[in-house]
Amino acid sequence: MSLLIAPKDLPLHVVKVSGDDKTRKHLEDLGITRGALITVIEKTGKSTIVMIKASRLALDKDISSSILVA
Numbered sequence: 001m002s003l004l005i006a007p008k009d010l011p012l013h014v015v016k017v018s019g020d021d022k023t024r025k026h027l028e029d030l031g032i033t034r035g036a037l038i039t040v041i042e043k044t045g046k047s048t049i050v051m052i053k054a055s056r057l058a059l060d061k062d063i064s065s066s067i068l069v070a
Contacts, residue, residue: 003048003059003067008040012069019066027067030057038069 006012014036017024031053032038041056042049048064050057059067 001069002065003038003040003050003069004061004064006040006069008043011037011039014038014067015070016068017066018068019063023063023066027063031055032057032067038067 014032014034016034017027017032019027027033036052039051040048041051047058047060050059
């Protein structure tokens, strides 16, 4: 499922990160890689706030929809 529709407060593993090379590289630098553990903390109208490696990140709708989790 897409991170955009993932449930809150449930640790999930990143299955795939899609998008252009620049976007994938940026997400990789932030620690969002295949197999990484990620938890949705909060969802707002325009962004999804996640916890990854003890850091909180705010991701917009486009980025959230390009990250697949299970």
